[in-house]
Amino acid sequence: MSTVLLFISGAEIFFILFIVVMVFGADKIPGIAKGLGKGMRQLKDATEDIKREIHKSAEKQGIDTSFTKEIEEDIQAVKRNLDDVGGTISRK
Incomplete structure (x- = not known):
């Protein structure tokens, strides 16, 4: 059974990660992820404030x-x- 995340298969996720590593380099990926995490947190905090x-x-x-x-x-x-319903469908 494969896991589907946003209608993207495991092979496609691997390919995207490979391209990201090739473009940015392995040393910059943690910084990018940290920045994305901070941005998502700020967005969530802003919506809660509103x-x-x-x-x-x-x-x-x-x-x-x-x-x-x-x-x-x-x-x-x-x-x-x-x-x-989604759990039942994905199990079949």
């Missing part, structure tokens, strides 16, 4: 935000169902 500011602004204006928790719970339930 969410917090929106909720604060809504609370100041007296807007009821309790429905967002219900929506988030529904989204999580759908994600769990998709994971269950």
Whole structure:
């Protein structure tokens, strides 16, 4: 059974990594990965800050935000169902 990540096979991932090593060199790859990790973390932190500011602004204006928790719970339930279906499909 092979693992599929973003519809890319193991051989394709290996080929992409090989090209990256050839272009940047093995010594620079950890620095590139570290930079990508920092960038992704900053993006996540920024989106969390925006969410917090929106909720604060809504609370100041007296807007009821309790429905967002219900929506988030529904989204999580759908994600769990998709994971269950995806696990069943990938096992066959």
